[in-house]
Each structure stands twice: as C-alpha cells, then as structure tokens.
Amino acid sequence: MQELITRAKELLADGTVSRVLGWKKGDLGWDPEPAYFDKAEELENFIYNPFCGANLSKYLIAAGKLEGTTLVFLKPCDTYSFNQLVKEHRVKKDKTYIIGVGCHGTLDPEKIRNTGVKGIADAVLEGDRVRLNTLYGDKEAAAAEVLLDRCLVCKGKTHVVCDELIGAEPGEEAGPGELAVNRFAQVEELENLPPEERFAFWQEQLSRCIRCNACRNVCPACSCLKCVFDSSQFDSNQKANADTFEEQMFHIIRAFHVAGRCTDCGECSRVCPESIPLHLLNRKFIKDIDTFYGEYQAGADTESKGPLTDFTFEDVEPGIIAERGGGR
Amino acid sequence: MCNCTDTLIPQIGVITDIRTETPDVKTFRVVGRDGKKLFEHMPGQCAMVSVPGVGEAMFSITSSPTNTEFQEFSIKRCGSLTDYLHDMTVGEEITVRGPYGNAFPVETALKGQNLLFIAGGIGLAPLRSVINYVRDKRENYGTVDILYGSRSMDDLVQLKEIQEEWMNTPGVNVHLTIDREQEGWEGHVGFVPAYLKELEFSTDKTVLVCGPPIMIKFTLAGLIEMGFDKTQVYTTLELRMKCGVGKCGRCNIGSKYVCKDGPVFRCDEIDELPPEY
Amino acid sequence: MYRVKKDRLTELFTSVSKVQDLFLPLRKCDQTNYGLWTPEETFDLDTLKTVKSAKDCFFPQSEVLYRCRKEDGKISIDPQQLCDRPFVVFGMRACDVKAVEVLDRVFLSDPVDSFYKARREHGTIVSMACHEPEETCFCRNFEIDPAAPGADVETWLTEDSLYWKPLTEKGEALTAAAEEFLEKTEDGDKTVEEEQTAIRGIVEKLPLSHLDLSRFKQENTMELFDSPLWEEMYKPCLACGTCTFVCPTCQCYDIRDFDAGKNGVQRYRCWDSCMYSDFTMMAHGNMRTSQMQRFRQRFMHKLVYYPANNDGLYSCVGCGRCVSKCPASLNIVKVIKKLGGEA
Numbered sequence: 001m002q003e004l005i006t007r008a009k010e011l012l013a014d015g016t017v018s019r020v021l022g023w024k025k026g027d028l029g030w031d032p033e034p035a036y037f038d039k040a041e042e043l044e045n046f047i048y049n050p051f052c053g054a055n056l057s058k059y060l061i062a063a064g065k066l067e068g069t070t071l072v073f074l075k076p077c078d079t080y081s082f083n084q085l086v087k088e089h090r091v092k093k094d095k096t097y098i099i100g101v102g103c104h105g106t107l108d109p110e111k112i113r114n115t116g117v118k119g120i121a122d123a124v125l126e127g128d129r130v131r132l133n134t135l136y137g138d139k140e141a142a143a144a145e146v147l148l149d150r151c152l153v154c155k156g157k158t159h160v161v162c163d164e165l166i167g168a169e170p171g172e173e174a175g176p177g178e179l180a181v182n183r184f185a186q187v188e189e190l191e192n193l194p195p196e197e198r199f200a201f202w203q204e205q206l207s208r209c210i211r212c213n214a215c216r217n218v219c220p221a222c223s224c225l226k227c228v229f230d231s232s233q234f235d236s237n238q239k240a241n242a243d244t245f246e247e248q249m250f251h252i253i254r255a256f257h258v259a260g261r262c263t264d265c266g267e268c269s270r271v272c273p274e275s276i277p278l279h280l281l282n283r284k285f286i287k288d289i290d291t292f293y294g295e296y297q298a299g300a301d302t303e304s305k306g307p308l309t310d311f312t313f314e315d316v317e318p319g320i321i322a323e324r325g326g327g328r
Numbered sequence: 329m330c331n332c333t334d335t336l337i338p339q340i341g342v343i344t345d346i347r348t349e350t351p352d353v354k355t356f357r358v359v360g361r362d363g364k365k366l367f368e369h370m371p372g373q374c375a376m377v378s379v380p381g382v383g384e385a386m387f388s389i390t391s392s393p394t395n396t397e398f399q400e401f402s403i404k405r406c407g408s409l410t411d412y413l414h415d416m417t418v419g420e421e422i423t424v425r426g427p428y429g430n431a432f433p434v435e436t437a438l439k440g441q442n443l444l445f446i447a448g449g450i451g452l453a454p455l456r457s458v459i460n461y462v463r464d465k466r467e468n469y470g471t472v473d474i475l476y477g478s479r480s481m482d483d484l485v486q487l488k489e490i491q492e493e494w495m496n497t498p499g500v501n502v503h504l505t506i507d508r509e510q511e512g513w514e515g516h517v518g519f520v521p522a523y524l525k526e527l528e529f530s531t532d533k534t535v536l537v538c539g540p541p542i543m544i545k546f547t548l549a550g551l552i553e554m555g556f557d558k559t560q561v562y563t564t565l566e567l568r569m570k571c572g573v574g575k576c577g578r579c580n581i582g583s584k585y586v587c588k589d590g591p592v593f594r595c596d597e598i599d600e601l602p603p604e605y
Numbered sequence: 606m607y608r609v610k611k612d613r614l615t616e617l618f619t620s621v622s623k624v625q626d627l628f629l630p631l632r633k634c635d636q637t638n639y640g641l642w643t644p645e646e647t648f649d650l651d652t653l654k655t656v657k658s659a660k661d662c663f664f665p666q667s668e669v670l671y672r673c674r675k676e677d678g679k680i681s682i683d684p685q686q687l688c689d690r691p692f693v694v695f696g697m698r699a700c701d702v703k704a705v706e707v708l709d710r711v712f713l714s715d716p717v718d719s720f721y722k723a724r725r726e727h728g729t730i731v732s733m734a735c736h737e738p739e740e741t742c743f744c745r746n747f748e749i750d751p752a753a754p755g756a757d758v759e760t761w762l763t764e765d766s767l768y769w770k771p772l773t774e775k776g777e778a779l780t781a782a783a784e785e786f787l788e789k790t791e792d793g794d795k796t797v798e799e800e801q802t803a804i805r806g807i808v809e810k811l812p813l814s815h816l817d818l819s820r821f822k823q824e825n826t827m828e829l830f831d832s833p834l835w836e837e838m839y840k841p842c843l844a845c846g847t848c849t850f851v852c853p854t855c856q857c858y859d860i861r862d863f864d865a866g867k868n869g870v871q872r873y874r875c876w877d878s879c880m881y882s883d884f885t886m887m888a889h890g891n892m893r894t895s896q897m898q899r900f901r902q903r904f905m906h907k908l909v910y911y912p913a914n915n916d917g918l919y920s921c922v923g924c925g926r927c928v929s930k931c932p933a934s935l936n937i938v939k940v941i942k943k944l945g946g947e948a
Binding site: 216276 | 938
Binding site for chain 3: 333334335336338341379381382383384407419420421422423493566567568570571573575576577578580581582583598602604605
C-alpha cells in the first residue's frame with residue numbers, strides 16, 4: 001500500500017496528475033470510502049485492502065469534468081468498466097492516469113455478518129482464510145464464503161487497460177473456483193427450474209427491493225444523465241413500488257438497458273442493502289448474448305462493436321424465441 | 329362508512345368561471361358542489377389544487393376573504409398539471425384542500441399602516457387577495473400604493489379590475505410598468521426595481537413584495553437603499569410542496585417549513601434562513 | 606418481571622397472532638426484515654438490526670390515501686379506511702423505539718396525520734434489549750440505553766429465556782392476554798441486571814460511542830450550513846436513497862397518483878428521499894441543484910433543523926443502519942466527526 005501512496009505523491013508532485021481517486025480509511029476497518037485526494041498530505045488516509053470493493057470507474061465521469069488528469073487506482077475487474085465507459089464516450093482515457101492494483105479478492109462485510117460474526121473491528125485475508133478481529137473476540141471464516149459474489153467469477157488478474165501496474169503481475173491467473181470455471185452455473189440452475197419456481201424465486205428476491213436506486217446509481221453502465229425512472233412524465237415511481245409488477249419492471253428494464261454493456265462487475269449486488277442477487281439478471285443476458293451472437297466480454301477493449309449495436313449474418317433469428325419455448 | 333378524515337383528503341370543487349388574463353395565465357373561480365365557498369381563508373394563504381391522475385400542486389388564493397361567494401386562483405401554465413387546468417372548462421370538477429400556511433398580518437402588523445404593494449407578473453396573485461381585503465376594509469389602513477409590472481401589456485394580470493376598480497378607490501395609487509416599449513402602451517416602461525427608485529416613496533410604509541426571485545432581489549436592494557428597514561418588508565416564498573402541513577419535508581429550509589411557517593415571511597426573518605429559496 | 610422459555614416463544618407468538626397481527630423480524634433469503642408473522646415464517650430474534658427498521662409498521666413505505674373516480678364529469682373520493690385492527694410489533698431495539706418518538710413529533714403534531722395516529726393507537730410495541738451491540742451502533746450519543754429499551758413491554762433475551770416486563774397499560778393488556786405462557790419470576794431481576802451491566806459495558810467500548818454533538822445547535826445553523834467541509838464530504842455520495850430508506854427516523858414523503866384503470870386513480874404516499882434529484886424540483890426550477898446541497902440538507906435536517914423544532918431532540922437515534930448499508934461508506938457519523946470534532 002505504501003508503494004501506491006509513494007507513487008501517487010510522485011505523480012502529484014511532477015504535475016502528471018491533478019488529483020488522486022482512491023479509497024480512504026473509514027472508522028471501522030471494513031468501511032473504506034471512495035475518495036479524492038488533492039494534496040500529497042491527504043494521502044496519509046489512503047488505504048487499499050480487501051474491503052476496497054468499490055469500483056471507482058464511474059466516478060471518472062464526474063472527475064472528467066474537472067481540470068487536469070485524474071489518477072485512479074483500478075482493480076483488474078474495474079478496468080473492464082473503465083473501457084466500456086470509454087467506448088460509450090462517458091470518460092476520456094487522456095484525462096485519466098490508471099494505476100492497476102493487484103487484487104486477491106474483495107470481502108463482503110454483509111456475508112461476514114451472515115456467518116454469525118458480530119462487531120467486526122478488522123479483517124485480514126490470509127490465503128483462503130479470513131481472520132477477524134471482533135468486539136466479541138477473534139473469529140475466522142473461509143474466504144470463499146465471505147468474498148463478494150463478483151470474486152467467485154473472477155475474470156482474472158489481468159488489467160485490460162492501465163498506465164502502470166503496482167502489486168500486480170501481468171497475466172496472473174484467477175484462482176480456480178467452481179464458478180470461475182463456469183460462471184453461468186447459477187444462471188443455468190435458475191434456467192432449469194420450472195417457470196413457476198423461477199418466478200417464485202425472483203418474486204421472493206425482488207419483493208425485498210426498497211427502491212433505493214443504489215444498484216442503478218452505482219452501475220457503470222447506468223450513466224444516463226436523466227433516468228427514465230426519474231421522469232415525472234413516466235407513469236412509474238422511482239421511490240416505491242406502486243404494485244408488485246413495478247418492482248419486477250424496474251429491475252428487468254434496467255437489465256435490458258445495460259445488456260451488451262454490462263461487464264458483470266457486480267457492483268449492483270455489492271451495494272444492494274437487501275442483498276438481492278441482481279447480477280444474476282445481468283448474467284442471464286450475458287449468457288444469452290454469448291449464445292446468440294458469439295462470446296463477448298463488454299469492456300475487454302474500447303473498439304469492438306457491441307453485439308446489440310452491430311449486425312452480422314450469423315446473428316440469431318427472432319424465431320429462437322419460439323424454439324426456446326417463449327412463443328405462444 | 330369510512331372512518332377517515334385527514335387534512336390530506338381533499339374537497340371537491342366546481343369551476344364556475346374561467347377568465348383568460350394573459351396568454352399564459354387564467355383565473356379560475358371555484359366553489360363547492362353546494363355552490364358555497366369551500367372554506368374561509370386569510371390573504372396570503374394557499375390551497376392544494378388537483379386533478380386526480382394528473383397531479384396536485386399548491387397555488388395561492390388570489391381572491392379576498394371578504395368575498396363571501398367563492399375562491400379564485402390565478403394559474404400560470406408551466407407544467408403538466410397547469411397545462412391540464414388551462415384546458416378545462418366551466419362546470420368541470422377539481423379537488424381542493426386547504427387553506428394552508430400563514431397569511432399577511434392584515435389584522436395585526438399591517439393595520440393602520442400605509443401600504444406599498446410591489447408585484448411582478450403572476451406575483452400579483454397572492455397580493456391581489458390582500459389588496460382587495462384592504463380595499464374592502466379601507467378605513468383600517470393608511471395610504472395604498474401599488475406598483476405592478478410585467479413583461480408586456482398583455483402579461484399584466486387582472487388588468488380590468490386594476491383599471492376599473494383599484495384605480496378608482498380613494499387613497500389608492502396604482503403605478504403600472506412594462507419591461508419594453510409596446511405599441512398602444514402609454515404608461516411607464518422599465519423594470520419594477522428601476523421604477524421603484526424613480527417613484528421616490530417615503531419610508532413611512534409597510535411593503536409587500538411578490539414576483540420572480542430576481543425581481544424580489546433587486547426590489548429588496550432598492551428598498552434598503554431608499555431607507556426602508558427589512559422589518560418593514562413582507563414577501564412570500566414559493567417551493568415545491570406535497571403535504572401542505574409541514575410534514576413531507578419538501579419545502580423545508582432551515583428550521584422552517586414554507587407551507588406551514590410561511591409562505592409569508594418578513595424579510596429580516598428570511599435572512600436567518602439558509603439561502604435555499 | 607415475567608419469563609418465558611425460549612422454546613415456548615413460537616407458542617406465545619401463535620397465541621398472540623390468533624387475536625391480532627404480529628410483526629416480527631423475519632428471516633428470508635439471508636436477510637432479516639419486519640413482516641407479518643404466520644407459523645410458516647421463520648422469525649429471527651438474534652440479528653440485531655433488521656435491514657429496514659420497524660418504521661413500516663406505523664408509516665409504510667407506500668400507502669393509499671384515497672381513491673378517486675370520475676364519472677360523467679363528477680369526481681368521487683373514497684378515503685382509505687384507517688387502521689382499526691390491533692397489532693403487536695415484537696423485538697424492536699431501543700434505537701427504533703426512540704425513532705418512533707421522533708416520528709410522533711412530526712405526525713402527531715397539529716394537524717395530526719390520521720393514518721399514522723390510527724396505527725400508533727392500535728399498535729403495541731414489545732422492545733428487546735441488545736444482547737450484543739455492534740460496532741456500527743452509536744445510540745449512546747443520543748442518550749439511548751439499549752439495555753432498557755422501553756416501549757409498552759421491554760424484554761431481554763438470554764441463553765434460554767426471554768424476560769418480560771410490561772411498562773404501560775397496553776403492555777399490561779398484552780401481558781394479560783399472553784398470561785398462559787408467562788411465568789412470574791423472582792430471580793429474573795437479577796438476571797436482567799447482569800445482562801444490563803454487560804450490555805452497558807460493551808456500549809461504553811464501542812468505537813462510535815463517543816461523538817461530540819455540541820456544535821449541532823440552532824445558533825450555529827449558518828456556520829454549519831456554510832462550512833466548506835460539505836464540498837469535501839459529499840463527493841463519494843451516489844445520490845441513492847439507501848440511507849434514507851433504512852433510516853428509522855427519515856419521514857419525508859411524496860404524494861403520487863397511480864392510475865388503476867377502471868378502478869379510478871389511487872392517490873398514495875410513499876417515502877421520499879431528499880437525496881433524490883427531483884425532491885425539490887418544481888415546474889419552474891429547483892432550489893437544490895447539486896448533490897452537495899441535497900447531501901447537506903439530509904444531515905442539517907437531522908442534526909440542526911429538526912432539533913430546533915423539537916426541544917433539542919436529534920432526528921438520529923444511532924441505529925447505525927446507514928453506517929453498514931451506504932454503498933460508498935458515507936454516513937452520519939462521518940459527518941458528525943468532520944463538522945463537530947471527536948470527543
């Protein structure tokens with residue numbers, strides 16, 4: 001971490017960058033906060049640890065409007081979001097200096113609590129174990145059980161874009177996990193359910209939605225200046241579900257809107273206060289897009305055309321809907 | 329039988345008259361289904377007017393409480409609800425709840441005082457209620473000066489009433505102005521704050537100001553320059569409101585709720601609020 | 606003092622739920638939220654904090670106020686029936702109980718909100734002491750004692766028993782109704798006292814228990830409002846409504862229409878958030894155009910404006926939900942520390 005601070009100070013001092021976007025120490029060990037650092041001395045509060053799950057890419061939309069270049073620290077998976085934002089003309093690479101940081105998985109405080117641990121003061125990731133210091137004594141948990149969902153389908157340790165790397169080796173592979181081998185396993189499980197059970201699954205999940213809009217506001221693919229759900233002209237409400245149909249409509253419309261652009265960064269599920277597995281909706285779209293138009297990873301580069309904004313003769317015909325049992 | 333009564337539940341109002349004041353302002357006359365006034369109010373108070381399915385918004389009541397037959401609202405077309413209202417016809421029904429908010433202190437601080445009303449555009453709506461109240465209780469107040477301006481001749485609200493009634497009330501002086509020269513207009517031309525300075529009013533008056541924020545800002549500066557104290561000046565604030573009873577939080581600035589503690593504020597009171605109006 | 610064995614709680618709940626609605630923290634999909642309990646549901650008294658508070662029981666996130674129809678140009682208004690069924694909310698923590706007082710001062714002040722009042726009148730609150738307070742808790746700063754949570758009945762959950770102490774008339778009535786399951790106990794006082802001592806001991810040691818609130822006073826309104834620190838603090842804010850919707854004291858609401866087709870128009874109210882960009886949007890403008898202004902409003906309202914109108918009572922109870930749920934790890938504690946300094 002000291003290496004990151006030292007390098008940031010150098011880049012600030014030589015004028016390469018005007019500010020640093022990173023994570024700042026919180027009050028509780030597990031709650032670092034995305035933060036801007038304008039001066040070298042502010043970097044004393046900089047932190048980088050397994051609780052720095054927040055993907056900073058989206059903040060670069062706002063940072064891009066400021067004078068000068070912004071130094072940002074991105075984890076490997078965050079760089080996919082960055083590329084996608086560049087492709088969508090939301091951020092400019094030349095206004096950004098990226099330091100790729102190594103990542104060995106990020107932790108989910110919510111999952112730690114769900115193992116029955118109370119009063120977390122600090123946590124250290126050591127191999128496949130997480131050692132926890134709590135108000136009620138020292139505890140331990142298996143890392144695989146308390147990693148953020150996104151880490152279970154880790155895209156690998158390669159930064160698809162960066163100006164330099166610190167603490168990361170190019171080409172380093174992701175650890176083999178069951179899901180890392182087949183990231184669509186959970187989606188397939190849901191696909192294989194009878195429709196009524198699948199409906200019941202989503203109803204139980206989505207009925208917990210409190211319409212806080214955190215999933216939308218954190219999503220790097222949700223960068224519309226004004227969301228359709230915030231429009232007073234639209235017969236919907238962004239603050240409460242006027243009926244049970246609406247809670248589903250919001251999430252499904254959002255999934256449609258980010259389809260082909262979602263990099264599967266998992267921020268939606270990370271921030272959901274009700275821990276709704278929203279990433280599974282997006283991943284279902286990714287799976288279908290892969291099947292219909294060929295394998296595609298949004299954000300892997302900045303030039304290729306998105307599958308839904310391009311046309312080829314190999315594209316699937318609409319008749320596929322009937323074949324899959326979706327027709328009448 | 330429903331057990332519910334709540335201030336959020338409206339009454340049904342019938343539109344009995346619609347006057348086109350300007351190209352974008354209409355005055356609606358409203359009574360209850362029984363043909364009587366919906367409620368009693370004081371000058372400066374507001375009410376929530378709604379078309380179910382379209383929206384609900386706060387409007388100041390422009391008629392005077394001394395009018396025993398109906399309430400009137402002068403409404404400028406500026407959004408989906410006001411668009412809808414402008415397309416309505418006499419005999420149609422709307423819902424109304426209120427009255428809400430405080431009022432100009434016509435029975436206390438303003439009593440016995442010389443009054444100066446300064447209005448711009450649709451800002452005349454709340455002041456008209458006071459002006460007609462004062463005209464109807466003429467003996468309770470000193471001299472009355474009314475300075476009213478708008479963009480053009482066609483944008484002066486209530487022009488007929490001003491010319492036929494206000495100008496003919498003893499002790500009432502009306503000063504009209506429009507922003508730019510216009511054919512057929514022989515009166516004063518210029519912005520309200522500039523005209524205010526030209527008129528050189530004496531400072532023995534209590535002032536009531538209402539208009540667009542920019543006009544209020546320059547008018548207030550002008551008044552201070554002329555020697556008025558902020559405690560002599562009243563104005564009304566307009567913010568988004570939903571409940572009208574100081575609970576929904578929308579019109580909260582500082583420790584005040586504009587719908588309940590306002591909309592009428594004395595200018596020295598406004599100075600104590602965070603500048604979010 | 607009464608006692609009920611832990612393994613008889615389900616029987617107790619079943620009996621209560623036969624005569625009135627019973628709201629309990631329910632476990633679903635790894636999350637605990639208040640909900641109407643039926644014997645098929647799993648209750649969870651061990652999780653300290655439900656995701657949303659029990660606010661919904663008295664001020665639901667969304668509720669219909671009245672229905673309107675228009676036939677032949679005539680409008681008819683059919684107000685929503687007020688709550689007329691008694692209900693029990695079981696397991697509310699001290700912070701959430703205090704939050705009801707914060708809401709009372711808004712909704713029961715003139716003019717009274719009849720919808721809220723009806724629910725308050727029909728609801729009995731059974732509170733529960735916080736067996737193991739968490740690192741996110743900071744109720745001590747608001748003079749709340751999680752070892753004596755108050756309300757109509759207060760309870761303490763130990764290894765094998767729930768200790769039960771009625772405090773009000775409503776609480777006595779519920780106690781009488783549940784008599785069959787409650788045994789009078791002599792040594793209960795001692796057990797409870799021990800539990801209280803333990804809780805208070807932990808509270809003193811919590812990392813966020815010692816904040817300095819002395820600067821948050823009405824006379825400092827303008828100084829706090831104009832502080833350049835807001836500009837620094839708000840930046841990570843995503844402008845979502847998580848903090849608002851998990852907060853037990855946030856009370857702002859919106860009123861909207863839902864077109865229910867041939868059933869007319871439902872005018873309903875729902876929670877709103879001052880963090881949302883359209884909160885103060887009017888047809889002709891918006892008085893808070895930046896997220897900094899909206900962020901500032903939320904905290905100024907809780908720490909300065911609300912206390913100014915309510916005898917110094919803060920509109921925060923230190924439940925810590927915003928601390929654990931904010932996607933950007935922003936929260937009122939960070940604001941208090943930054944603006945007020947730490948004790």
